[in-house]
Amino acid sequence: MSAPGADGGIAWPTDLAAAAAALRAAGRVAVVGHVNPEPDCIGSTVGATLVLRRAGLEAQTFNADPVPEALRFLPGAGEVVRAQALPDALDAVLVVDSSDPERVGGLLARRPRDVRVINVDHHRTNTRFGDVNWVEPEMSSAAEMVWHLAGALGVRPTPDIAANLLAGIMGDTGSFRFSNATPSALRAAATLVEAGARPDRLADGLYGGRRPQEIGLLAEVLGTMALVAGGAVAWIEMTQAALARAGLGLDDTEGFIDYPRSVRGVEVAVAFREAGPASTRVSFRSGGRVDVAALAGCFGGGGHRMAAGCTLALPLAEARARVLAAAEAAARTVTDDR
Amino acid sequence: MSAPGADGGIAWPTDLAAAAAALRAAGRVAVVGHVNPEPDCIGSTVGATLVLRRAGLEAQTFNADPVPEALRFLPGAGEVVRAQALPDALDAVLVVDSSDPERVGGLLARRPRDVRVINVDHHRTNTRFGDVNWVEPEMSSAAEMVWHLAGALGVRPTPDIAANLLAGIMGDTGSFRFSNATPSALRAAATLVEAGARPDRLADGLYGGRRPQEIGLLAEVLGTMALVAGGAVAWIEMTQAALARAGLGLDDTEGFIDYPRSVRGVEVAVAFREAGPASTRVSFRSGGRVDVAALAGCFGGGGHRMAAGCTLALPLAEARARVLAAAEAAARTVTDDR
Numbered sequence: 272m273s274a275p276g277a278d279g280g281i282a283w284p285t286d287l288a289a290a291a292a293a294l295r296a297a298g299r300v301a302v303v304g305h306v307n308p309e310p311d312c313i314g315s316t317v318g319a320t321l322v323l324r325r326a327g328l329e330a331q332t333f334n335a336d337p338v339p340e341a342l343r344f345l346p347g348a349g350e351v352v353r354a355q356a357l358p359d360a361l362d363a364v365l366v367v368d369s370s371d372p373e374r375v376g377g378l379l380a381r382r383p384r385d386v387r388v389i390n391v392d393h394h395r396t397n398t399r400f401g402d403v404n405w406v407e408p409e410m411s412s413a414a415e416m417v418w419h420l421a422g423a424l425g426v427r428p429t430p431d432i433a434a435n436l437l438a439g440i441m442g443d444t445g446s447f448r449f450s451n452a453t454p455s456a457l458r459a460a461a462t463l464v465e466a467g468a469r470p471d472r473l474a475d476g477l478y479g480g481r482r483p484q485e486i487g488l489l490a491e492v493l494g495t496m497a498l499v500a501g502g503a504v505a506w507i508e509m510t511q512a513a514l515a516r517a518g519l520g521l522d523d524t525e526g527f528i529d530y531p532r533s534v535r536g537v538e539v540a541v542a543f544r545e546a547g548p549a550s551t552r553v554s555f556r557s558g559g560r561v562d563v564a565a566l567a568g569c570f571g572g573g574g575h576r577m578a579a580g581c582t583l584a585l586p587l588a589e590a591r592a593r594v595l596a597a598a599e600a601a602a603r604t605v606t607d608d609r
Numbered sequence: 610m611s612a613p614g615a616d617g618g619i620a621w622p623t624d625l626a627a628a629a630a631a632l633r634a635a636g637r638v639a640v641v642g643h644v645n646p647e648p649d650c651i652g653s654t655v656g657a658t659l660v661l662r663r664a665g666l667e668a669q670t671f672n673a674d675p676v677p678e679a680l681r682f683l684p685g686a687g688e689v690v691r692a693q694a695l696p697d698a699l700d701a702v703l704v705v706d707s708s709d710p711e712r713v714g715g716l717l718a719r720r721p722r723d724v725r726v727i728n729v730d731h732h733r734t735n736t737r738f739g740d741v742n743w744v745e746p747e748m749s750s751a752a753e754m755v756w757h758l759a760g761a762l763g764v765r766p767t768p769d770i771a772a773n774l775l776a777g778i779m780g781d782t783g784s785f786r787f788s789n790a791t792p793s794a795l796r797a798a799a800t801l802v803e804a805g806a807r808p809d810r811l812a813d814g815l816y817g818g819r820r821p822q823e824i825g826l827l828a829e830v831l832g833t834m835a836l837v838a839g840g841a842v843a844w845i846e847m848t849q850a851a852l853a854r855a856g857l858g859l860d861d862t863e864g865f866i867d868y869p870r871s872v873r874g875v876e877v878a879v880a881f882r883e884a885g886p887a888s889t890r891v892s893f894r895s896g897g898r899v900d901v902a903a904l905a906g907c908f909g910g911g912g913h914r915m916a917a918g919c920t921l922a923l924p925l926a927e928a929r930a931r932v933l934a935a936a937e938a939a940a941r942t943v944t945d946d947r
Contacts, residue, residue: 441785448808460795461796464795465792474783486831486868487834490831492828493824493827496825502821535820
C-alpha cells in the first residue's frame with residue numbers, strides 16, 4: 272500500500288503489505304541486523320530468515336558482529352553468517368531493527384544496483400533508508416513486526432520461528448515489564464506460545480546462564496553503591512581492577528545499573544565504568560521524573576528520557592565528582608517539591 | 610454447571626458458572642486470601658472485591674496477615690482488613706488462591722451456618738473445601754481466574770481492577786518467564802493492559818522499591834556464593850550477623866536463591882538461612898533435571914520438583930555440610946551422564 276507523503280509529493284510505500292510484496296517478488300534474500308546484536312536483533316533476523324524460507328525463498332541472516340554467546344541457544348542462531356559484505360547474488364536485503372544504514376556495520380556500503388532494500392524497524396529515529404520502508408514506532412520490538420510479516424506472507428510460525436520471535440519480544444519489553452508491553456505484544460506472544468515457544472526456556476536462555484564470576488563481580492559492584500542528595504541519587508562504580516579480578520569486561524556489567532535504579536526514592540541512578548586511566552563511561556537511569564538525556568547532554572552524551580549515557584575523558588574519581596554534582600542538582604529540581 | 614463425580618455419585622458444582630451464580634445470589638461477601646500473601650493473593654482478592662462491588666454486591670477483602678509493605682501500592686490494597694475472624698453479617702465467603710482452609714489462618718474456623726463458601730483456586734492440591742469449588746490447576750494464577758469471574762459477572766475491569774489482576778498474573782508467572790505463562794494468561798494480560806493496567810508501573814512496584822540496605826545485603830550474600838560438585842551445585846548463605854548488619858529479616862532474602870540458580874551448569878542451587886543458633890532454613894532450586902522435592906524430603910522437608918525447602922535443627926555450618934553432601938550426590942546422578 273502506498274500513501275501520499277505529508278507534503279502531497281512523493282508517495283512512499285511505507286507499510287507491511289509493501290514489505291511483504293517486495294519480499295514475495297524476491298528469490299534470494301539477505302536478512303541483516305545491527306551491530307552489537309541483542310535479543311530482539313537476533314530473534315527478529317533469525318526469525319525472519321526462517322519465515323522467508325517457509326515462504327519458499329532462499330534466505331540467510333548476516334551480521335557484521337558475531338552472535339553473542341548468550342544468544343546462541345536460539346534455534347538457527349548458529350547459522351548467522353558474520354560478514355563484512357553481502358554476497359553478490361541477491362534480489363533483496365531485508366534490514367531489521369536498524370534505524371540507519373550505519374547501524375548494520377559495513378553491510379549496506381557496497382550493494383549491487385538491482386538489489387532492493389526493505390527496511391523493517393520500530394525505532395522512531397529510523398531514517399527510512401530503504402527502497403521499501405515499514406517503520407512502526409508503536410511496535411514493541413522488531414520481532415513483533417516479523418510476526419506480522421509472517422502473517423502477511425501466509426507463514427504459520429514453527430516452534431523455531433516462535434522461539435526466536437518471542438525471545439525478541441521478551442528482550443525488548445524486559446519480559447513484559449516495560450511500557451511497550453502493549454496489548455498487541457502480549458497477543459503476539461500468546462500465539463507464539465501456542466506455536467511452540469517456551470517462555471520458561473527462553474527466560475532461562477535470556478536471563479540465566481551467568482558465569483560464576485559475574486555473580487562475584489555483581490557482589491563487588493553492589494558493595495560500592497552509595498546514595499547522595501538525600502537518597503534521590505544512587506550510584507555504583509566498576510573499576511578496571513574489579514573487572515580484572517573477575518576476568519570480565521565492561522560489557523558484562525550492562526544490567527548492573529538496574530540495582531541502584533530499583534532503590535525506593537531514587538530519581539537518578541548512575542553507573543561509573545572505568546574504561547581507561549582517563550576515560551570513564553557513565554550510564555544514567557531515571558526514576559521517571561528527571562530527564563537523564565538532558566543530564567547526559569551536559570557531558571556531551573545523549574539517549575532517552577529514562578536511559579542515557581556519556582563518556583568523560585577523565586579518571587574515574589574526577590568524572591564521578593563532576594557527574595554526581597550535576598545529578599544531584601537535577602534530582603533536587605524534582606525532590607524539592609516532594 | 611454441575612457434573613457427576615468421577616465415581617458417578619455426588620455431583621459437585623465445580624466451575625466458573627456455579628461460582629458466579631453463588632456470588633450473584635449473595636448480598637454481602639467477604640473475600641479471603643491466604644496467610645503470607647504475595648502478589649497473586651493480594652491482586653486476586655482485592656481485584657475480586659472491586660469486581661464484586663462493580664457487580665452491585667457489598668464486598669470487603671480480609672486477610673489474617675497484613676498486606677506486605679511492598680504491595681501497598683496496589684489500588685485498594687490499603688482497604689484490606691486484617692482480622693482474626695470474619696464478621697457475622699455475611700452471605701458468602703469467596704476464598705481465593707488458598708488450597709485448604711488452614712491456609713487462610715483462622716478466618717474460616719468459625720462461620721455462621723448460612724454462609725456459603727466459594728472456593729476459587731488454581732492449586733492442584735486444593736482440598737475442595739467449599740460449598741462451591743472452582744479449581745483450575747491449568748490457570749496461571751488466581752488473578753487470571755478472577756479475570757474470568759469478572760467476565761462471567763458481566764463486569765468490565767476498571768483500571769484499578771486491571772492493575773490488581775495483572776499484578777497477580779505477573780507475580781505468579783514471574784512476569785511471563787515461567788512455564789505457566791500460557792496463551793490464556795498472556796491474552797488476559799493483553800485485555801488488562803487495554804483496560805488501563807500499566808505493566809511498567811506494576812513492575813516498578815513489584816520488582817522495584819528496594820531499600821538501600823537490601824542491595825547491601827544482596828552484595829554481602831552474593832559474596833558468599835561457592836560452587837561444588839564440579840559446578841553442578843551452587844550455594845549461598847545468610848547469617849544472622851549479616852541480617853543484623855543490614856537491619857533486615859529472613860523474609861527480605863526471598864529472591865536471593867535465583868542468583869546461584871542462574872549460574873550456567875548449576876543443577877541444584879541451595880540457600881542456607883541461619884534462623885537461630887540451632888536452626889537452619891534451607892531452600893533448593895533445580896536446574897530442571899534434579900527433583901529437589903526429593904532432596905528436601907531427605908531432611909523432612911518438601912515442595913515441588915523445581916523448588917523445595919526444609920529446616921534443620923542444626924547450626925548453619927553443620928546443616929550446610931550435611932545438605933551439600935546430599936545435594937552433591939543428587940547433582941552427580943544427572944551430571945555423570947553429561
